[in-house]
Amino acid sequence: MTAKTKDGKEVFKSEKIYMLHAGDSRNEGDQMVYGPANKLSFLEENTFQPLQTKMETYDVKFPENTKSLDVNVELRFQYGPEVGTIGKDSWVFYKTTREVSIK
Amino acid sequence: MCRAFLEIRNERKESDAYRNAGEPRRSTESIILEEEVTVMKLSRLFVILIFMAVPLTALATEPEVRKAKTVDELAAMYDVSSCKQCHAKIFEEWEKSIHSRSLIGTGRTVGGVQGAIKNWISFKHSGVKEAKDMTVSHWSTTCFKCHLPQIEDATDAVAAQIAEAYMKNDRATLAKVNINCLVCHNKMAVINQWRDGKPEKDAVYGAKDGTHSDKVYKNRRKSATMTASVMCGQCHQGPLIDRPVTTQCSTLYGSYFNAYLPAGGDKTCQECHMKEVDGHSMFSFRDRNYNDPAMVKRALDVEVDVKKGYKSIELPKLPPSAKVVVKITNNAGHRIPDG
Numbered sequence: 327m328t329a330k331t332k333d334g335k336e337v338f339k340s341e342k343i344y345m346l347h348a349g350d351s352r353n354e355g356d357q358m359v360y361g362p363a364n365k366l367s368f369l370e371e372n373t374f375q376p377l378q379t380k381m382e383t384y385d386v387k388f389p390e391n392t393k394s395l396d397v398n399v400e401l402r403f404q405y406g407p408e409v410g411t412i413g414k415d416s417w418v419f420y421k422t423t424r425e426v427s428i429k
Numbered sequence: 430m431c432r433a434f435l436e437i438r439n440e441r442k443e444s445d446a447y448r449n450a451g452e453p454r455r456s457t458e459s460i461i462l463e464e465e466v467t468v469m470k471l472s473r474l475f476v477i478l479i480f481m482a483v484p485l486t487a488l489a490t491e492p493e494v495r496k497a498k499t500v501d502e503l504a505a506m507y508d509v510s511s512c513k514q515c516h517a518k519i520f521e522e523w524e525k526s527i528h529s530r531s532l533i534g535t536g537r538t539v540g541g542v543q544g545a546i547k548n549w550i551s552f553k554h555s556g557v558k559e560a561k562d563m564t565v566s567h568w569s570t571t572c573f574k575c576h577l578p579q580i581e582d583a584t585d586a587v588a589a590q591i592a593e594a595y596m597k598n599d600r601a602t603l604a605k606v607n608i609n610c611l612v613c614h615n616k617m618a619v620i621n622q623w624r625d626g627k628p629e630k631d632a633v634y635g636a637k638d639g640t641h642s643d644k645v646y647k648n649r650r651k652s653a654t655m656t657a658s659v660m661c662g663q664c665h666q667g668p669l670i671d672r673p674v675t676t677q678c679s680t681l682y683g684s685y686f687n688a689y690l691p692a693g694g695d696k697t698c699q700e701c702h703m704k705e706v707d708g709h710s711m712f713s714f715r716d717r718n719y720n721d722p723a724m725v726k727r728a729l730d731v732e733v734d735v736k737k738g739y740k741s742i743e744l745p746k747l748p749p750s751a752k753v754v755v756k757i758t759n760n761a762g763h764r765i766p767d768g
Contacts, residue, residue, distance in 0.1 A: 327753065327755065329753075344765075344766070345766055346680065346764070346767070348677065361541065361544055361545070361548070362541060362545070362676050362677050362678040363544070363545040363548050363549075363571070363674060363675065363676055364548070364675075365675065365677040366670065366675045366677065373764040373765060373766060373767065374729070374757055374758075374759035374764065374765045375684075375688050375692075375759060375764055376684065376685070376688050376689035376692055376694060376759055376760075376761055376762055376763055376764060377688075377689060377692035377693060377694055377758075377759065377760065378688075378692065378758070378759060379756050379757065379758040379759075380756070380757050380758075380759075381754065381755070381756050381757075382754070382755045382757075383752060383753070383754050383755075384752070384753040384754075384755075385750050385751075385752055385753075386750055386751045386752075386753060387748045387749070387750045388738065388740075388748055388749040388750060388751070389748070390748070395738075395751065397733075397735050397751070397753055399731075399733045399753070399755055401729070401731055401757065403719045403766060405537065415537075417719035419719070419725050419729060419731070420725075420729070420731040422733050424733060424735040424753075425735075426735045426736075426737070426738050426751040426753075427738055428738035428739065428740055428749045428751075
């Protein structure tokens, strides 16, 4: 989720990864791994659970002398930690831009 | 066995007595020694007979299972080309599915398996020094439990051939075998085998009993498993922690079982991924994957509420702000993401 000024300057950014964060099967400390042959212990589970709603709230601060911001929300599915190529190893599930302003 | 042995020993004593009647008397020790040698010879004969008998008995009760010696032979054992003649639409759907390229997947499977093989080569106790050391046992307890369950019907030569194909990125070889009609409708179609027995060799399992117009698979058998989530759960489960090496690709069935059903969900895997969409393609091939808006819409609801911006009058130094609320509801029968 980002917020940008009308001239495109990013003033807010928050990114969160939802997944079953697995630890190394050799239990070497706090190392998180992806490979199925390595995964065993679990470090964090923050996936979207079936028939449940997850709510995220963001408090976006307006920079000085800024009256209007574009808020961009994107929910993306991606195979790896990097965005990669959209449509190949990364897919946009949802995307919207909303304007929010102050008087 | 012991009784037969004693009887022969006694009979032998009697015949020795007759044979020795006209002969010069020998010492008791020499008779005993000769007798013991004879008994040893006989007992050896019995051991040989017993060892010969056991395999013969086994053969009588369980027919010899032919194992594929090459990938081509395994492909031929699981040839489904005749299915297309009568089930053209289903066959075409399946061809689009990721099941039809189960050793390749979206392409990521190849990289994943290559990584796994490299791992196992590096593991001290795996028994794998190079790709060709991979055996059926290595595969069937890991990747191929799901990606190629019919590896059980192959020799270690096939296991090695596939491992080497992975390391050479030889996708033509990897494409020869897959999860096809026979894997689901025969090999994996009976779950409670202590009660129901192994799948019949000449039957396809589905919705009805009856005959089936095929030269090899002449019968149809009704199997409740085919429409139950547990059918899919045989593979789309996890984590697999009861193996010599851990493998955790998917946790879908666990999520379905422990989260979706308790939350009030009542659909089966097949209802969402087959019945309500495009049948045997299972909505899973790369062109109909996560970028399919219809599927994403079915799975996730996203609501974004951007609250009106506000500023504080009493605390003028506090910067104006706006609250953004994002609500994401998962309507699927399992956690998202998962595999």
